[in-house]
Amino acid sequence: MLSNVRVRFAPSPTGSLHIGGARTALFNWLFARHHQGKFIIRIDDTDLERSTIESAQEIISALKWLGLDWDEGPEVGGPYGPYFQSExxxxxxxxxxxxxxxxxxxxxxxxxxxxxxxxxxxxxxxxxxxxxxxxxxxxxxxxxxxxxxxxxxxxxxxxxxxxxxxxxxxxxxxxxxxxxxxxxxxxxxxxxxxxxxxxxxxxxxxxxxxxxxxxxxxxxxxxxxxxxxxxxxxxxxxxxxxPMILAPDRSKLSKRHGATSVEEFRDQGYLPEALLNYLALLGWSPEGEQEILSLSEMVRQFSLERVAKTAAIYDIKKLTWINGHYLNEADLDRVTKLAIPFLQKRKLVPEEISEELYHYIKEVVGLVRTRVKTLEEVAEAAEYFFTDDFSYDEKGVQKHFQQPGAAEILKAAKECLEKLDSFDLESVEKAYRELSAAIGVKTGEIIHPTRLALSGRTMGPGLFEMMVLLGKEKTIQRLSRAIDFISSREN
CATH class of the missing domain: 3.40.50.620 (HUPs)
Structure with missing residues (x-):
């Protein structure tokens, strides 16, 4: 371990913090923490025409969101300030x-x-x-x-x-x-x-x-x-x-390749720990084949000897896969709180969230997050839990609603559910299994049209969990709507 290490990240405040700058900040932070040294932030704002205080604040905000704390610099001060070059x-x-x-x-x-x-x-x-x-x-x-x-x-x-x-x-x-x-x-x-x-x-x-x-x-x-x-x-x-970070076609990374700033990734529903994990892999190789690394594990392993000379290739699919892992592993309350603004943006929930509504949102998020990769996708996947205003997937309609007897199957399912005294997971699943045997069809021939009726989609979380979360009344209402839809298409 080196002694008295002092490193700095010195961005120019002429725009947002892009992934190249964020990677530089991360590598400096990891190097400092690995050697128990100091990480300093300095704002290099001598480009008077292009530098703005708003950009400086954006960069500082992005570093905070990422969780890269600094020992000296803006807001925290230090013995070698000021930390703006213009001063x-x-x-x-x-x-x-x-x-x-x-x-x-x-x-x-x-x-x-x-x-x-x-x-x-x-x-x-x-x-x-x-x-x-x-x-x-x-x-x-x-x-x-x-x-x-x-x-x-x-x-x-x-x-x-x-x-x-x-x-x-x-x-x-x-x-x-x-x-x-x-x-x-x-x-x-x-x-x-x-x-x-x-x-x-x-x-x-x-x-x-x-x-x-x-x-x-x-x-x-x-x-x-x-x-x-x-x-x-x-x-x-x-x-x-x-090493440089290049686009998949080995050209310079730019807006045409999608999101490139930390703020854009945050606004699209990526988690800071996922972005840091991915950025660490852009030019640095951890021990073994491990790709999912906590910040503390990165600090333990980080060394410049394992940093490549050749350019790193930016891969949004890999970042999204890593984000999906963290989204599924993170504390559910935290993910719920992070998902609420994305639901509000789609006008699915109000600005003021009651305790009862929060509990419902948490259950929804817990159900859908296993199949999605970002908070934006959480909100998209959860839409039908908060609104009846959805249309049916056209391919799903052709496959499940236009089959002979589709309306009769849904009517039988509706009548079966209406008779239930208890609408819990075990009761609903048992009812559908028994109905399948009673009317002589495979369980899937009931499950697939029911899913389409309740969500408008052909894919999603477990059907019985979805039904219980929607509740008996809402489930029956949506089955009735689907029956009417099929009848109107037949006439």
Whole structure:
């Protein structure tokens, strides 16, 4: 076990928390908890045009819903705050001026138009577009002249002209970057706002981050960040770049592949423990063949040695299967409370739930959840328990209502049930078995049309459990309705 581990998840609040970000947060959380270290949340909100406080709140809410608690960060504070980059601008300014004073950074007065023109010229000449360093050696007089023209400078980091920077990646091994391909990048924009590569390094130093676990797309940023650490004479953290998450067709995961944000999965009725379990399997392999893992088991087993280099493939079917497992295993009261908003959304139950209604909902949820995979599917499967306003499945009608004698079978079933004094599971099942023998048909020839009559569907939970839950009066009413429906189709 490593000592004094400090990791961070540092999202940009420009939208919802997507599964890639959630996976990064989870792996950082698991790494910290496995090594009994600290998990820090920092909001990297220096993109002033796109960052919003609403997005920051959404991300924080999504992390809470997932159950990924943090030791330092928004709402909980900590010794190295503030934890919003927009509140740390003086730190970046101070560090930039330290680099300027040592000749490791310089002011650049090139305008965006000039840079764009040079970029186009480079591309036309078949060269890779990169900053040509023309402001690297400006004299004080040249700088004063440019400032008098009204030019507002940026601050660029001075990349060593020769050499190689090696990223010692804990997942990928050593990855080398020649300095020839790294141009002098901007660290402070003309409006005084730091760039990502600069701000995250300064914050990671100040917050004493020991390990940086992040998406593979950041690997190309890492040599620049290492050079900043070295220029500031600070020890390097360990880096680990997590594999990409691709769509089933191996394209970049996007909206066209369905839900991609934590909020969308929550709103579709996925459970947080199922989503975490699935995300853990996107790029990490637990011991053996086990795929269902509790959070505590993930913490026990987690190691970067078992994180893959190759891309993980997103599979909604697997996530849904895992969710079905957790939905069936979870405490019934909890599932009931989670299902109620989905029932309310379909206007099946009122906003105010009485104790009696709650008990009924709980019985319904307990009955239908074994056949469904999400809370949305729970509500859909439960509809006919709360409303008589349903139609009959057309294929079911052809198969069970249009058979000769269908109406007579349902009439016999109705009369049989009307005679029952006790309408419990044992009595109802016994009555149907005896009726089957009395009228000389297989039990299924009574069960299937009855199911269609009571629910409008050909599939569902156990028929006798369904009948008892609906109650004698409702069951008989629906049988009568089905008999009338069959008669009207025959005439």
């Amino acid at each position: 740390r601008l003086k730190e970046y300014e101070k560090a930039a001026h330290h680099l300027l004073a040592r000749g490791l950074a310089y002011y650049c007065y090139c305008t965006p138009e000039e840079l764009q023109k040079r970029r186009q010229e480079a591309l036309a000449a078949g060269r890779a577009p990169r900053y040509d360093g023309r402001c690297r050696h400006l004299s004080r007089e040249e700088r004063i002249k440019l400032e008098r023209e009204g030019r507002k400078p940026v601050i660029r980091f001075r990349i060593p002209e020769k050499g190689t920077t090696v990223v010692n990646d804990l997942i990928r091994g050593d990855v080398s970057f020649d300095h020839e391909i790294l141009d002098d990048f901007i660290i402070i924009k003309s409006n005084g706002i730091p760039t990502y590569n600069f701000a995250c390094v300064i914050d990671d130093i100040k917050m004493k981050i020991t390990h940086i676990l992040r998406a593979e797309e950041h690997l190309s940023n890492t040599p620049r960040q290492i050079l900043i650490y070295q220029a500031l004479e600070e020890p390097l953290p360990a880096f680990a770049h997590l």
